[in-house]
Amino acid sequence: DNKEKTKSKISLNFSTIGLVTVSLPSLSLIICFITAILFRYDQITETECNNTNNIPSVSAITGVSPPRYVWRVGIALHSAPRFVIGLMYLNFYNEKLSMVPKKLQGLFKILYRCVFVFYTIENSCLVLVSYISNVENYAIHEKIFIVFMFAAVIHQICTMVIYPWCFSDMKSFEHKWFYFLMLCVSTATLLFCFILHRLYCIPGAFSVFSTAEYFIVLSVTGFHYTAVLDFKNSHWSI
Numbered sequence: 264d265n266k267e268k269t270k271s272k273i274s275l276n277f278s279t280i281g282l283v284t285v286s287l288p289s290l291s292l293i294i295c296f297i298t299a300i301l302f303r304y305d306q307i308t309e310t311e312c313n314n315t316n317n318i319p320s321v322s323a324i325t326g327v328s329p330p331r332y333v334w335r336v337g338i339a340l341h342s343a344p345r346f347v348i349g350l351m352y353l354n355f356y357n358e359k360l361s362m363v364p365k366k367l368q369g370l371f372k373i374l375y376r377c378v379f380v381f382y383t384i385e386n387s388c389l390v391l392v393s394y395i396s397n398v399e400n401y402a403i404h405e406k407i408f409i410v411f412m413f414a415a416v417i418h419q420i421c422t423m424v425i426y427p428w429c430f431s432d433m434k435s436f437e438h439k440w441f442y443f444l445m446l447c448v449s450t451a452t453l454l455f456c457f458i459l460h461r462l463y464c465i466p467g468a469f470s471v472f473s474t475a476e477y478f479i480v481l482s483v484t485g486f487h488y489t490a491v492l493d494f495k496n497s498h499w500s501i
Contacts, residue, residue, distance in 0.1 A: 273501040280499055281491035284344045285484055291337025292321070292480065295330035303327045312464035320473040321480060322404065326396030338393040345386045348490055351497070353379040359429035367428075374425045381418035385411055385483075412450060415483050419443045435492035438485070445482035449475045 299307050299319060306327055307319035325334040356375035363371045388411035397404040423443055426436055456472035459465040 275499045275501065277494045277497040277499065278491050280344060281488060284341055284348075285488045287337045287341040288334075288480075289484060291334050292325070294333050295324045298330045298333070299324035299327055303330070310460070310469050312460065312469075314460075314464060314466045314469065316469045316473070318470040318473040320469075321476045322392075322397040322408070323473075325393065326398040326404075331396055335393050338390060342386055342390050345487070346383070348487075348494075349379055349382045349386065351494060352382070352490075355493075356425065356429065363428055371425060371428060374421045377421045378418060378425065381414045381421065385414035385418055388414060412479075416446065416450065419446060419486055430493060432492055435489045438489045438492070442482045442486040442489070445478060446486070449478040449482060453479065 296319075307323040308316045310316050325331055353375070356371075356378070360368060360371060388407050392404060392407045392411055395404050395407065419439070420443075423439060426439065430436065453472055453475035456468045456475065459468035460472060
């Protein structure tokens with residue numbers, strides 16, 4: 264009986280799981296962008312200053328109907344394995360604690376727990392910011408987005424510090440650096456353009472703001488996709 268149960272299990276390579284997990288929000292965003300442009304163009308490109316805006320923000324295309332339902336389903340399916348992957352990293356770092364020099368173990372323990380906490384906060388905020396759109400409740404949506412951005416940046420900083428202590432895959436580390444730098448530049452651009460748009464109504468500022476948002480999505484998605492390199496020999500059994 265045990266042999267039959269073992270045979271009935273489906274073993275999935277982690278690379279496949281990672282690809283599907285990353286593809287869900289990516290494809291959902293593309294569908295949202297196309298459908299919002301086709302059916303809600305005027306609504307998603309309007310600004311408070313009434314300036315010309317040719318590039319809709321991520322919040323705009325995922326906040327209008329019907330695209331928002333596609334986005335919410337994609338994020339719901341995407342977030343579940345993300346929580347599991349967060350636990351995988353937590354367990355991995357915990358197992359590697361003994362390899363870290365004793366004088367650094369206390370710091371290592373704090374940092375890898377921060378990685379897990381901010382990873383979980385980031386993923387949770389992604390779900391919340393998707394289900395509470397800027398159209399339905401802008402004030403709450405904005406605050407959740409700020410927490411999401413803060414958690415994403417802190418998670419990546421902590422990861423970059425402790426990663427070399429226990430991982431030997433420099434390819435993954437190089438990719439992480441690339442996406443981390445992209446996140447930093449995109450976030451700085453987003454904040455700068457947000458100020459220009461909100462306080463001074465500079466023409467084109469919101470279009471650049473929106474572009475920065477897409478690069479933030481790309482950087483965060485790419486950073487998390489490097490888990491495929493970190494756990495390339497792992498399998499999930501269903």
